Amino acid sequence: MSGRNPSVKVTWAEAFRDITIRSIDRGQLPILAGFFLIIIIAWRLPEATLEQLASSLVGRFVETNALGWVFAVLLGGGWVVHAATMRRVHHNEMKRLAQERTQLQKKLSSQKNIHSSKRNRK
Numbered sequence: 001m002s003g004r005n006p007s008v009k010v011t012w013a014e015a016f017r018d019i020t021i022r023s024i025d026r027g028q029l030p031i032l033a034g035f036f037l038i039i040i041i042a043w044r045l046p047e048a049t050l051e052q053l054a055s056s057l058v059g060r061f062v063e064t065n066a067l068g069w070v071f072a073v074l075l076g077g078g079w080v081v082h083a084a085t086m087r088r089v090h091h092n093e094m095k096r097l098a099q100e101r102t103q104l105q106k107k108l109s110s111q112k113n114i115h116s117s118k119r120n121r122k
Contacts, residue, residue, distance in 0.1 A: 031076065037093055 060066040
């Protein structure tokens, strides 16, 4: 298990807060905002209008008039994959630099004649 107490209930507000914070951390807040905007618009549309809109969208995909939208979605997906890859590369590089810094600090701290920049103060 992940170490969490299974008896603790998470409210919808806490879940929404956590998802929003995570999307901000990952740089995906505009995608999340767009997704919620589409959900809200679909929720508020009358059923007949929503059905008409859905059939129109499917018809456009069949006629390939909406091919640009398909490419836009693919481009957005590519951006998400690229952002995740770059974040992983950056994280690995920071880990490598931290290890290198730690090794250099250990090497320097093992030397006998280390002088502080404050040594001339009285």
